[in-house]
Amino acid sequence: MKRPPDHDDPHDIAGNSAAVDDEAHIAAHELGHDTDVAIDLVDELAAAHDHGDEAAVDLHLQRLRRALQRLRQDTSRLVAGRGGDLATVQRQPTNLATLVRRVVSAHPSGRHPIDTNLASVVLNVDPLKVERIVDNLLDNALRHTPPHCPVEIDLRAAPVGALVVVEDEGPGLPDHLCDALARDSDDPDAFAGAVGLWLIRRFARLHGGDLSVQRNVHGRPARFEVWLPARGGQPEAR
Structure with missing residues (x-):
């Protein structure tokens, strides 16, 4: 019986490392993006409130809720170790x-x-x-x-x-x-x-x-x- 190698193939290690790096770039970008969207929505919400525009306040609250929900989903996925979902279809x-x-x-x-x-x-x-x-x-x-x-x-x-x-x-x-x-x-x-x-x-x-x-x-x-x-x-x- 052929004995398995004592060490991992360096090419496999390099490939896995590159994949992890890519997933980290994706995760960091998306978390940062979701945070920026939420901050922009807070600014628009404050402006609408200052102008007494109740309809705009309601709209921005709905948008902010969706942005925060997505931020929570992204964070939960990463904490659960499923960042690789971003690299599959x-x-x-x-x-x-x-x-x-x-x-x-x-x-x-x-x-x-x-x-x-x-x-x-x-x-x-x-x-x-x-x-x-x-x-x-x-x-x-x-x-x-x-x-x-x-x-x-x-x-x-x-x-x-x-x-x-x-x-x-x-x-x-x-x-x-x-x-x-x-x-x-x-x-x-x-x-x-x-x-x-x-x-x-x-x-x-x-x-x-x-x-x-x-x-x-x-x-x-x-x-x-x-x-x-x-x-x-x-x-x-x-």
Whole structure:
């Protein structure tokens, strides 16, 4: 009988270490993101209260409750040692238009109008990860667009799946992020200041999809496009 090796394969150790590092980046980013959303909602809630706008106060309270619930869910999952759930895909039939509306309604909206154009699309996807994709796309646009400039989010049916497109009037991507995307870098450290962009691409690729980005040039809005295929596997030619 062949004796098992006394030591772990160094390649396996390196691979496991990289996976743990990736999960840590995802968890740290998402917890930080959820906290930032909650803080922004508290600011909008305070402003609405100061202006005596009871309807806005109620709306922001509902949004804040959802943000805190998600923060609690993320924290509970990590404490239970299930951070690896973020690196797997658990598919179920999902109405993407309903999902996008839910994400939009949870975001602070005082500084930017959010325009939506949503086709009716149902795909077999991991709703948690697609929600994170849309959430990070929208958060990126809202944070980098000048005040009161609109952000547009479209959901389009495609022959082999669906497209989620976000356009904004922000400055677009800095050179180091364009370089990281062009090099197809898998290192989250290469996306310094924009780990959410790395996460969007990672979650899209877990579904067999991908992320493409067009910079803001010649007065045209920056454009972020995520393709999600109707089935899993490797991205198909589009």
